[in-house]
Amino acid sequence: xxxxxxxxxxxxxxxxxxxxxxxxxxxxxxxxxxxxxxxxxxxxxxxxxxxxxxxxxxxxxxxxxxxxxxxxxxxxxxxxxxxxxxxxxxxxxxxxxxxxxxxxxxxxxxxxxxxxxxxxxxxxxxxxxxxxxxxxxxxxxxxxxxxxxxxxxxxxxxxxxxxxxxxxxxxxxxxxxxxxxxxxxxxxxxxxxxxxxxxxxxxxxxxxxxxxxxxxxxxxxxxxxxxxxxxxxxxxxxxxxxxxxxxxxxxxxxxxxxxxxxxxxxxxxxxxxxxxxxxxxxxxxxxxxxx
Amino acid sequence: xxxxxxxxxxxxxxxxxxxxxxxxxxxxxxxxxxxxxxxxxxxxxxxxxxxxxxxxxxxxxxxxxxxxxxxxxxxxxxxxxxxxxxxxxxxxxxxxxxxxxxxxxxxxxxxxxxxxxxxxxxxxxxxxxxxxxxxxxxxxxxxxxxxxxxxxxxxxxxxxxxxxxxxxxxxxxxxxxxxxxxxxxxxxxxxxxxxxxxxxxxxxxxxxxxxxxxxxxxxx
Numbered sequence: 001x002x003x004x005x006x007x008x009x010x011x012x013x014x015x016x017x018x019x020x021x022x023x024x025x026x027x028x029x030x031x032x033x034x035x036x037x038x039x040x041x042x043x044x045x046x047x048x049x050x051x052x053x054x055x056x057x058x059x060x061x062x063x064x065x066x067x068x069x070x071x072x073x074x075x076x077x078x079x080x081x082x083x084x085x086x087x088x089x090x091x092x093x094x095x096x097x098x099x100x101x102x103x104x105x106x107x108x109x110x111x112x113x114x115x116x117x118x119x120x121x122x123x124x125x126x127x128x129x130x131x132x133x134x135x136x137x138x139x140x141x142x143x144x145x146x147x148x149x150x151x152x153x154x155x156x157x158x159x160x161x162x163x164x165x166x167x168x169x170x171x172x173x174x175x176x177x178x179x180x181x182x183x184x185x186x187x188x189x190x191x192x193x194x195x196x197x198x199x200x201x202x203x204x205x206x207x208x209x210x211x212x213x214x215x216x217x218x219x220x221x222x223x224x225x226x227x228x229x230x231x232x233x234x235x236x237x238x239x240x241x242x243x244x245x246x247x248x249x250x251x252x253x254x255x256x257x258x259x260x261x262x263x264x265x266x267x268x269x270x271x272x273x274x275x276x277x278x279x280x281x282x283x284x285x286x287x288x289x290x291x
Numbered sequence: 292x293x294x295x296x297x298x299x300x301x302x303x304x305x306x307x308x309x310x311x312x313x314x315x316x317x318x319x320x321x322x323x324x325x326x327x328x329x330x331x332x333x334x335x336x337x338x339x340x341x342x343x344x345x346x347x348x349x350x351x352x353x354x355x356x357x358x359x360x361x362x363x364x365x366x367x368x369x370x371x372x373x374x375x376x377x378x379x380x381x382x383x384x385x386x387x388x389x390x391x392x393x394x395x396x397x398x399x400x401x402x403x404x405x406x407x408x409x410x411x412x413x414x415x416x417x418x419x420x421x422x423x424x425x426x427x428x429x430x431x432x433x434x435x436x437x438x439x440x441x442x443x444x445x446x447x448x449x450x451x452x453x454x455x456x457x458x459x460x461x462x463x464x465x466x467x468x469x470x471x472x473x474x475x476x477x478x479x480x481x482x483x484x485x486x487x488x489x490x491x492x493x494x495x496x497x498x499x500x501x502x503x504x505x506x507x508x509x510x511x
Contacts, residue, residue, distance in 0.1 A: 005461035008454055015447050019440065027437060028331060139434070148436035154429040 026143045029067050036064050037076075037138045037151065040105060046078070048132060048157050051111075057090060059108040063098050063138060071098040074140030076106045082133045083154055098140065131156045299388040303470060304381045312380020313373060320369035328362040350431065357415045361407075368403045372396060385466025390455050397452020401445040411438025 039045040044060035057078065065071055073095040081087030091110050098104045134157055139150030332355050339351055375396050382388040415433045 002457075002461040005454075005457040008450070008457060012447055012450050012454060015443070019443055019447065022440060027435065027440070028334070133429075141436070146437075146439045150434040150436065152430075152432045152434070154431075156427045156429060 022143065022146060025068060026147050037061050037106075037136075038064060046108070046134065046136060046155070046157065054111040054113060057108060057110045057112065059106075061106045061108075061138075062103050063106060064103040065098045066101060067142065068100055069142045070100050071140035071142045072145075074098050074104065075138065076108070077137040078108065078110075079135045079137070080132055083135060087135075133157075297388075298382070298386045301381075303386065303388070303473075305383050306381065308383060309377045309381035312376040315380075316373040316376035320372050321366050324362050324365050324369075328358050331358055354415065354433075361413070361415075365403075365407050368407055369400075372400060372403070375399065383462070383466055383469060384458050385462030385464070385469075387459070390459055393455030393458070394452045397448050397450070397455070400451070401448035404441060404444050404448060408437060408441050411441045412436050 038061065040060040040062045046057065046059040049056050049058070059078075061076065063074060063076070074097060075095055076091070076093050077089060078091035079087050079089045090112050091108050093106060093108070096104050096106070134155050136153045136155065137150060139148060141148035335351055335355060339348070375392055379389060379392045379396060382392070413435045415435070416430060
């Protein structure tokens with residue numbers, strides 16, 4: 001028999017066997033549930049709380065592996081927003097390794113400017129509560145990147161329950177009659193129970209947060225702050241990235257750090273990039289047009 | 292010489308090889324995947340019983356259902372390979388007729404692998420899990436990324452397809468010899484039947500009656 005046939009045939013057979021062994025030793029344990037993410041302690045899972053002008057996201061998780069190889073470049077990522085809609089990544093920690101048969105801890109402690117979060121909040125018809133859709137993604141690669149596993153968990157976080165803050169959400173029905181839609185306007189956050197935080201403003205005066213030709217308007221009434229509206233023009237991405245100051249009309253400005261402004265500008269730019277021709281708000285009659 | 296007619300003719304085929312090829316394909320593309328899925332399900336159920344699994348019972352049920360779905364999907368995609376393995380086995384190595392089927396087998400197998408794993412990333416939807424403490428879980432998706440493994444497997448499959456040419460070249464002489472022997476046997480049978488009585492056919496095959504002299508050369 002000719003070598004020109006036997007050598008490649010043997011090589012192909014050897015490669016097939018090797019590949020089969022890799023699948024058996026690496027992929028099968030993955031499929032059998034060899035990677036898990038659990039709360040480090042009971043109740044230490046993802047929590048969102050409103051603290052002043054920020055939404056604070058906290059979580060303490062342990063990634064456990066029963067796989068026969070180390071997991072490299074493991075990641076944990078938290079994204080807000082409905083799957084398939086406009087989304088913003090609020091946590092994307094540094095890559096870490098999980099040793100074989102071991103575990104690794106991931107601690108999340110992030111602050112996000114409240115109006116930013118409100119852009120992706122949804123109001124639920126049934127519960128009448130404001131919830132924030134979030135996706136927690138965890139995963140990693142192993143065996144010299146030959147295989148990788150990712151777990152994505154879509155969750156709805158009930159902001160009022162988690163924060164102890166009563167929230168009234170003005171519902172804006174969608175044209176196609178869906179139960180909820182992305183929150184855009186008229187959310188009232190009752191800050192009465194927030195441990196004595198005082199909003200340093202008079203009632204009924206709009207607060208405008210301006211970024212280029214994008215304006216976010218908040219209104220304070222008693223102990224409530226309402227997100228009154230968001231307006232955005234076209235071609236503003238560049239302006240947003242070079243964000244201007246946040247203005248409180250006729251009152252002392254809200255203390256918002258440059259970091260927060262930059263964060264909001266960055267997230268807003270990504271959000272608005274989804275709508276190059278402006279945000280279509282035909283379904284929201286209360287705004288009376290395209291913002 | 293190997294006789295006349297196309298090499299696709301069933302007269303130049305090996306029915307036993309067809310049966311062997313089909314049995315091999317059924318084992319590779321139906322029985323092995325079923326066994327593999329049963330093995331995975333068995334491992335998962337054993338880990339649940341022993342309490343070493345990280346997953347909840349609802350998740351496990353959903354996951355097992357997904358695995359069976361993927362197994363059924365693979366079997367249905369690989370069905371044509373079982374059919375192609377019949378002519379592949381039917382025509383012996385070294386035959387021209389085997390080449391197109393061998394090539395098709397290799398390329399279609401590569402295609403099946405790519406389709407089956409959606410190019411390398413298989414996503415399994417475990418479903419919602421309810422929730423507590425103000426957090427409700429809508430969906431859990433597991434994504435297995437085997438892109439690298441898949442492309443190696445695809446390359447192996449394509450190489451197997453091209454190996455048909457090397458196989459043809461390596462077995463051509465044997466094949467022609469086999470055909471000669473087959474023709475010789477037919478000729479002998481024909482001669483034997485001629486001595487018993489006039490008959491111009493053996494079975495379904497038409498046989499050219501050649502008078503053979505004592506030295507083995509055909510008579511003029």
